[in-house]
Amino acid sequence: MNIRLNPEVEQGVKEGRPVVALESTIISHGMPYPQNVETALQVEQIVREHGGIPATIGIIDGVGVIGMTKEEIEEFGKRGMSIPKVSRRDLPVIFAKKSWGATTVATTMILAAMGGVEFFVTGGIGGVHRGAELTFDVSADLEELARTNVTVICAGAKAILDLEKTLEVLETKGVPVLGYQTSELPAFYTRTSGLKVDYELKDAAEAAEVVRAKRELGLDGGILITNPIPEEYSMNPDEINAVIKDAIHEMDEKGIKGKECTPFLLARIAEITGGESLNSNIRLVFNNAAVGTEIAKEYFRKKV
Numbered sequence: 160m161n162i163r164l165n166p167e168v169e170q171g172v173k174e175g176r177p178v179v180a181l182e183s184t185i186i187s188h189g190m191p192y193p194q195n196v197e198t199a200l201q202v203e204q205i206v207r208e209h210g211g212i213p214a215t216i217g218i219i220d221g222v223g224v225i226g227m228t229k230e231e232i233e234e235f236g237k238r239g240m241s242i243p244k245v246s247r248r249d250l251p252v253i254f255a256k257k258s259w260g261a262t263t264v265a266t267t268m269i270l271a272a273m274g275g276v277e278f279f280v281t282g283g284i285g286g287v288h289r290g291a292e293l294t295f296d297v298s299a300d301l302e303e304l305a306r307t308n309v310t311v312i313c314a315g316a317k318a319i320l321d322l323e324k325t326l327e328v329l330e331t332k333g334v335p336v337l338g339y340q341t342s343e344l345p346a347f348y349t350r351t352s353g354l355k356v357d358y359e360l361k362d363a364a365e366a367a368e369v370v371r372a373k374r375e376l377g378l379d380g381g382i383l384i385t386n387p388i389p390e391e392y393s394m395n396p397d398e399i400n401a402v403i404k405d406a407i408h409e410m411d412e413k414g415i416k417g418k419e420c421t422p423f424l425l426a427r428i429a430e431i432t433g434g435e436s437l438n439s440n441i442r443l444v445f446n447n448a449a450v451g452t453e454i455a456k457e458y459f460r461k462k463v
């Protein structure tokens with residue numbers, strides 16, 4: 160099989176330890192160099208400090224790597240957007256051609272599941288894009304959440320998306336959307352969206368119980384745990400929403416479509432806000448790493 164687990168991750172999975180998957184598109188397409196590499200390495204460090212085993216996932220020379228080395232992470236950050244962004248439909252070609260590939264939420268879930276990893280921490284998921292009723296632009300992340308058995312911990316979805324439609328699709332596909340100590344869907348840079356999650360989770364132990372119940376019921380598919388950005392790093396909703404609107408307008412004028420949309424918007428928003436949105440983005444991923452690892456620890460806690 161064209162999959163390689165690093166020895167620590169392989170042993171962790173075998174022994175039922177809290178292994179936490181991390182994606183590589185956030186490194187190559189989600190943040191600029193060198194902050195992308197610094198963030199990726201710090202996130203791994205936070206997973207470790209909380210007692211987990213980090214497994215950053217990407218594709219190197221046609222091999223799905225589950226647990227990249229520091230050097231490999233550095234290389235992903237440096238090569239950036241020149242590495243293809245790989246979704247489910249791209250996987251066979253990237254493997255056959257022995258290329259490099261940055262894994263999105265969808266493909267990180269696929270590889271994590273192949274490697275036996277249940278928990279996956281990231282920043283934000285893809286969803287239904289604004290105007291999707293005309294463009295049909297709905298992220299493959301939603302379909303993957305419907306079918307692949309991985310729990311994703313994120314800070315909700317960016318308001319570059321139509322959050323209301325995103326929730327509708329997740330409901331149709333049977334994906335539980337849970338709020339970590341919140342009843343409201345967080346909108347990435349902000350703690351609130353005006354939309355409700357399906358259920359609120361009071362702590363990591365309760366989150367772990369929901370994951371266990373879904374697996375014991377044999378219900379295929381993912382679970383989405385949304386964790387709001389810490390108050391001190393959250394942005395002013397009116398300001399960030401105005402920036403997002405400008406960035407989408409610019410994207411439409413430039414005729415940017417398909418898989419280029421999300422990376423364009425992420426980069427443009429970071430540019431317009433100076434360092435502010437990037438700093439918020441980094442902080443929310445740190446927070447997700449801490450919470451996600453605590454949930455994984457509860458899930459794998461040995462009952463005595």
Ligand code: PSU
Pocket residue numbers: 182184185188189262263264265282283284285286297298299300317347417418419420421422425
């Ligand atoms: N949203 C973010 N940061 C990201 C992404 C989304 O706030 O880095 C990345 C993730 O890898 C996600 C992908 O899976 O973009 C979604 O792309 P698309 O919309 O083309 O499906």
Ligand code: MN
Pocket residue numbers: 296297298299417418420
């Ligand atoms: Mn898309």
